[in-house]
Amino acid sequence: MDRSLADTTRSLEKLGYRMTPQRMFVLRAVDESRGHVSADDIFASVRAQFPRISFSTIYRTLDLLQEIGLITKSDLGAGRVQYHRADEAHHHHLVCQRCGGIVDLDEQELEPLWEALRKRYNFKACERHMAIFGNCRQCQS
Amino acid sequence: MDRSLADTTRSLEKLGYRMTPQRMFVLRAVDESRGHVSADDIFASVRAQFPRISFSTIYRTLDLLQEIGLITKSDLGAGRVQYHRADEAHHHHLVCQRCGGIVDLDEQELEPLWEALRKRYNFKACERHMAIFGNCRQCQS
DNA sequence: GCGATAAATGCAACTATTTGCAATTGCTAA
DNA sequence: TTAGCAATTGCAAATAGTTGCATTTATCGC
Structure with a gap:
């Protein structure tokens, strides 16, 4: 991702949200992802470094990242929603x-x-x- | 709906499925519906006449009716899927x-x-x- | 720094939907 | 008619995801 943490922080603040440690970890996991990942993938990846994170925070953060246009979400009918970095080819x-x-x-x-x-x-x-x-x-x- | 019960029975049998009382009730509820209905609407409607019906049967039957092309399913993002008779305008x-x-x-x-x-x-x-x-x-x- | 205020978190409970399974039902063919 | 087999059912448990709420954390004006 070309976006720096500062860019993302600014996007969040523009909408009245804050950058938090949890969000940084989710962001990093998204950043390192390639192709489709599920909320569960992100959860597992974040949890390895931040064990106290909860699933609700994962979901809320992913929604937030979608809101600021960093990721897209899609239901391919496999029973779980897939997330995808928005900067990979649309x-x-x-x-x-x-x-x-x-x-x-x-x-x-x-x-x-x-x-x-x-x-x-x-x-x-x-x-x-x-x-x-x-x-x-x-x-x- | 112009389709008779016999037509639907035939469609089901063509695929190895059977017509059952439960399916007849769901079919009737769908038949009487206008616009979008949720699984819960169908459940309530069928249950009034067939109290022993279970939610799994409702869901399974709705999927079946979609498979034979009688209804369409769509997720409008409101947290519950909406069903719609296929013979109303696409x-x-x-x-x-x-x-x-x-x-x-x-x-x-x-x-x-x-x-x-x-x-x-x-x-x-x-x-x-x-x-x-x-x-x-x-x-x- | 300090308290007020708002945002964010974790947890537990909840929603919609799906699935596994044992019991029931209904064709089919002898 | 009855055995055998497959389809179907209801139930209970599982799944993905959401929500309410009490607690924690950050930010901002003083």
Whole structure:
């Protein structure tokens, strides 16, 4: 991540939040992550260095980090939500309901839709890491 | 619903499932519903006539009805999943993350995207009742 | 520094949903 | 009709995630 701790602290303070040790540890865990991680992954990773942390703090912090745009959240239907650093290439997912396979979809594929929603509905879609369910090539009967 | 009980029974049997009293009651509750209903709504409605029904059966039956295409399921971010008869006009939702407002979006708005996914990824998106999060006109700062 | 105030935490309880399992039910074929 | 087998059920326990609340921690004006 190019963002420094100071940058993040500033983002938080701009919204009236504070930087705390717990948040620093979660931030570090997110920072070191690659690809999708679950709240449980983050919990395990933080807990190794900060044993007193609770699950509620993990969830609350992850929501916060999403709010300031540092991570995105997405439910790929596997029973647990996945988190993802926002600075890794923006992308979405095609999730096959039969085989469970996941294909990445570039942000730009959705641009025309976002554009249409902006124009026709005055709705600004958040560029959130989205999951589209259906069937992949192999699983279409 | 134009579908008769016999039609549904046939759809179930085609997949190796059976029509049971519990399923008939859930079906009836779905049939009488308008717009979005939660599993809890269905549970309450069925329970009034069939007190021994359990929540697991409700959930399992709703999943089944989705599988045979009678209902669609969607998570509008309100903490509980909403179910919707598939024969009511297909639509999707624009959910405002600030005010919680929900605007309906016609199926056809997504057609170009489905088309692109079919062509470029050979992926057949299921026409599932989708939620797109973002900010509505009033809530854009 | 010191007290007031607000934010953040951990814990325990709660919500919605899913799952494992033993018991029940319902086809099917002899 | 009955045995056998698979599908279905209810229940209780598990899961992911959220929430209320009392306590702790930080910040700010004095």
